[in-house]
Amino acid sequence: MASVGQIVQPTPTRDVLSRAQARAALVPDCMVEAQRLANTVIAGWHGRRKRGIGENFWQFRPYVDGESLSRIDWRRSARDDHTYVRDREWEAAHTVWIWADLSPSMMYKSTFGAVSKESRALVLMLALAEILARSGERIGCPGIMEPIAARNAAERLATALMHNPAAGGLPDTAMIRGNSDIVLIGDFLDPVADVMDRLGPLARRGLRGHVVEVADPAEELFPYAGRTEFTDPESGMKLTAGRAETLKDDYARAYAARRESLADNLRHLGWSFITHRTDRLASEALVAVHAYLSGLPAMKTEGIGR
Incomplete structure (x- = not known):
């Protein structure tokens, strides 16, 4: 998406091929960091672990009078003097679409x-x-994907990202069907009207959306002084x-005002709308998104939540 007042970077303009190569080199390290990050917040994952009619074993628990005898696990019950039933986990897989702006x-990365x-x-x-x-x-x-x-799935997504050309702007969502969640991660610096022209129809189709605005600290603080040349990394202006x-x-x-x-429009x-700066811990934004996906209030932490 178009940038607002970013300082000129020494990196030359790249064509699609070189951008794809640069991203392919970046993705493996990001995958390693993502797995580390996921492990630190896994206690708050977006799970649905509760008793139900799924196929996966969840837990043994004591038999209660009135329950169907077919639910008793006789092998487990034979180990001691109690009768146990075998609970299964409710499996109602939900679809979550995740997209990151790679324009x-x-x-951009400032010294901040x-x-x-x-x-x-x-x-x-x-x-x-x-x-x-x-x-x-x-x-x-x-x-x-x-x-x-x-x-x-995360590894397969990483592989797919490495083998697809970089694309700017909001994604094509024509393939999305049914009642799903969509998480959009980017800087969202295009005019708000343009962004909402793309997001409005998704909401009217019943998608539940979660927008994560990623910002460099310099984009908020504007720490520049003296003669400075700025450039739009996409248009070259x-x-x-x-x-x-x-x-x-x-x-x-x-x-x-833009933010x-x-x-307000979202x-x-x-x-939901979350703001996140790259000088903050990535776990803050991840926990906030997880909370929204789980239907819980987001953490009220500096740099996230709205």
């Missing part, structure tokens, strides 16, 4: 950010896929400021 503006926006978006995407896959959900990525219910510090107040107001407008759709 050139996401490559821990990683690039692209790297953080990929880690969040793959970590979320890892957690959801462990709980038996069906995971898909619009235009990249059809929904699958598999323990290695440039802006030279003789005294960049004089733009700070106007820029801050415009940036905040607030986007948040709220009216019934969608």
